[in-house]
Amino acid sequence: MPPAFACRQLTKRYGATQALAGVSLSVDPGELVGLLGPNGAGKSTLTKIACGLVRAGGGDAEVAGAAAGSAPARAAVGYLAELFRFPDWLTAEELLELHQSLAGSDGGAGERAELLTLVGLADAAGTRVGAMSKGMAQRLGIAQALVGSPRLLLLDEPTSALDPVGRRIVRDLLSELRGRGVAVLLCSHLLSEVELVCDRVAILLAGRIVAGGTPMELTRPRGVEIETAGGVRSFPDAARAEVPGLVAGLVAQGEQVYGVKLLNSTLEDAYLEAVGAA
Amino acid sequence: MSGALVVARYALRESVRRRVIVVVLLLTAGFLALYWLGAQAAFDEVERFGEGGSELDEQVLTGSTLFGLAMFTTLFLGAVLAAFLTLSSVGGDAERGLLQPLVVRPVGRTSLLLGRFLGAAAVCAVYVAGVYLAAMLITAATGGWWPDRIVTPGLGLVVGVLVIAALSLLGSVFLSATANGIAVFMLFGAGLAAGLLGQIGDALAVETLEDVATATSWLLPFEALYQAGLDALTEDVGGVTGVIVQLGPFGGAREAGPLLWLWSLAYLAIVGLAARAAFARRDL
Numbered sequence: 174m175p176p177a178f179a180c181r182q183l184t185k186r187y188g189a190t191q192a193l194a195g196v197s198l199s200v201d202p203g204e205l206v207g208l209l210g211p212n213g214a215g216k217s218t219l220t221k222i223a224c225g226l227v228r229a230g231g232g233d234a235e236v237a238g239a240a241a242g243s244a245p246a247r248a249a250v251g252y253l254a255e256l257f258r259f260p261d262w263l264t265a266e267e268l269l270e271l272h273q274s275l276a277g278s279d280g281g282a283g284e285r286a287e288l289l290t291l292v293g294l295a296d297a298a299g300t301r302v303g304a305m306s307k308g309m310a311q312r313l314g315i316a317q318a319l320v321g322s323p324r325l326l327l328l329d330e331p332t333s334a335l336d337p338v339g340r341r342i343v344r345d346l347l348s349e350l351r352g353r354g355v356a357v358l359l360c361s362h363l364l365s366e367v368e369l370v371c372d373r374v375a376i377l378l379a380g381r382i383v384a385g386g387t388p389m390e391l392t393r394p395r396g397v398e399i400e401t402a403g404g405v406r407s408f409p410d411a412a413r414a415e416v417p418g419l420v421a422g423l424v425a426q427g428e429q430v431y432g433v434k435l436l437n438s439t440l441e442d443a444y445l446e447a448v449g450a451a
Numbered sequence: 452m453s454g455a456l457v458v459a460r461y462a463l464r465e466s467v468r469r470r471v472i473v474v475v476l477l478l479t480a481g482f483l484a485l486y487w488l489g490a491q492a493a494f495d496e497v498e499r500f501g502e503g504g505s506e507l508d509e510q511v512l513t514g515s516t517l518f519g520l521a522m523f524t525t526l527f528l529g530a531v532l533a534a535f536l537t538l539s540s541v542g543g544d545a546e547r548g549l550l551q552p553l554v555v556r557p558v559g560r561t562s563l564l565l566g567r568f569l570g571a572a573a574v575c576a577v578y579v580a581g582v583y584l585a586a587m588l589i590t591a592a593t594g595g596w597w598p599d600r601i602v603t604p605g606l607g608l609v610v611g612v613l614v615i616a617a618l619s620l621l622g623s624v625f626l627s628a629t630a631n632g633i634a635v636f637m638l639f640g641a642g643l644a645a646g647l648l649g650q651i652g653d654a655l656a657v658e659t660l661e662d663v664a665t666a667t668s669w670l671l672p673f674e675a676l677y678q679a680g681l682d683a684l685t686e687d688v689g690g691v692t693g694v695i696v697q698l699g700p701f702g703g704a705r706e707a708g709p710l711l712w713l714w715s716l717a718y719l720a721i722v723g724l725a726a727r728a729a730f731a732r733r734d735l
Contacts, residue, residue, distance in 0.1 A: 224555040225554070226555060226734065227734040227735065228732070248557040252555045254551050257548045260549065263468075275553060275557070276558075317552060
């Protein structure tokens with residue numbers, strides 16, 4: 174089975190600005206990849222090339238084995254833009270119905286009801302988009318992106334307007350999609366969200382991938398903290414294997430040990446380091 | 452084609468839901484009521500003072516002038532409707548983030564553009580034909596006057612308004628909604644001004660003015676279709692009445708040959724292909 178998304182040496186220039194400068198990335202079916210980077214790093218351009226909104230300047234990109242932007246590729250993609258709007262005169266149900274027609278989906282009322290339930294909008298089927306809160310509209314946007322059972326879901330800041338409950342719903346939804354074999358490329362500034370849900374992360378800077386790997390691979394040990402009766406003792410260079418020796422040494426010195434904490438850098442630390450802001 | 456029909460149905464539903472059609476119908480009803488009053492008063496005056504035994508047929512002069520005014524108003528209202536239904540189809544909708552969710556669907560950009568045009572064309576064609584027929588019936592009811600040709604002037608107005616809708620759609624690929632609206636109405640005004648210049652040139656036999664009007668007619672065929680429609684209203688009228696009608700503001704400077712109709716259809720196709728090519732290359 175071909176990757177859900179693959180691009181090689183992808184470039185894109187807007188006038189004097191080099192938005193992408195040779196990006197290569199692959200997303201397998203059922204894989205959830207987070208795309209991180211500061212504003213203007215090229216995240217949105219990459220997702221727009223994947224769904225055919227923007228033409229690449231060079232390199233190539235494929236969705237489920239078809240050239241990105243072609244009709245078969247678009248049929249395999251679900252997309253939610255960072256800045257999107259839906260016609261405020263449509264109800265949630267009518268919006269999904271329109272997208273079913275455009276996507277050639279024969280899911281009918283059953284698919285619409287299932288999608289609205291998935292995003293927690295089962296009771297809002299008859300609500301007009303214009304009467305929805307920003308968070309509801311964003312969840313409706315995710316439901317819209319899922320119309321037609323896409324193989325690749327491109328989400329650009331899908332939780333930016335959501336409250337904690339809404340974010341939890343989206344996190345659970347992404348986990349469920351992973352189980353169904355749907356690949357997800359998730360652009361986000363919310364590093365904690367990405368760390369929680371993504372299998373792999375790619376960090377973009379000035380149109381290039383400057384770091385990549387699983388969240389575990391991107392983080393690194395930052396020493397050990399041992400809680401004693403005399404306070405917390407820090408061992409910044411110590412590794413996990415050294416913990417028994419450290420504890421034994423402290424006990425031998427007459428310290429009472431209450432707890433041991435292995436320290437790791439967070440994805441935020443790795444991100445700041447990668448983009449040179451640490 | 453089915454994708455285009457989905458988009459056209461969506462565009463039609465938008466017109467209804469946004470109350471565009473209700474507003475247009477209410478204001479048009481106001482215009483037609485005023486037209487009725489005006490036509491009634493004009494024909495009454497002519498009947499009271501027009502019995503002088505001259506060669507001038509006052510009923511034809513009054514009827515054709517009033518109905519020419521109605522045709523101008525219909526063209527103007529149709530142009531306004533066409534422009535507002537299409538001016539933000541690409542650039543404006545893309546700026547607001549409305550277009551992107553539709554473009555990523557497999558239906559494709561060509562179908563989106565075609566659907567937008569078909570939706571606007573359906574609304575405009577029904578509207579223009581309806582107002583044209585209503586004005587004609589009012590003119591006949593108040594003064595007993597009927598134009599010499601009934602179908603071709605109305606068809607010319609419909610095709611003329613479709614040309615404006617196509618130009619507005621093409622402009623929307625390149626321009627924001629506001630800039631496109633300004634561009635469309637300036638083109639509309641330029642076309643009408645060129646037509647008036649042509650009429651003046653025709654009356655005074657000034658070749659340069661006639662050449663300018665002819666060139667503009669090819670560039671903006673909605674004006675030529677409108678002028679040809681005016682001309683066809685009194686196509687069979689001769690003598691003093693025919694001359695005076697021709698000299699009036701709604702006399703019509705040129706006849707519609709088969710070439711004008713063919714060119715207008717080719718023009719629609721050329722504008723459509725240009726919009727399609729430009730939209731295909733546009734990053735969103």
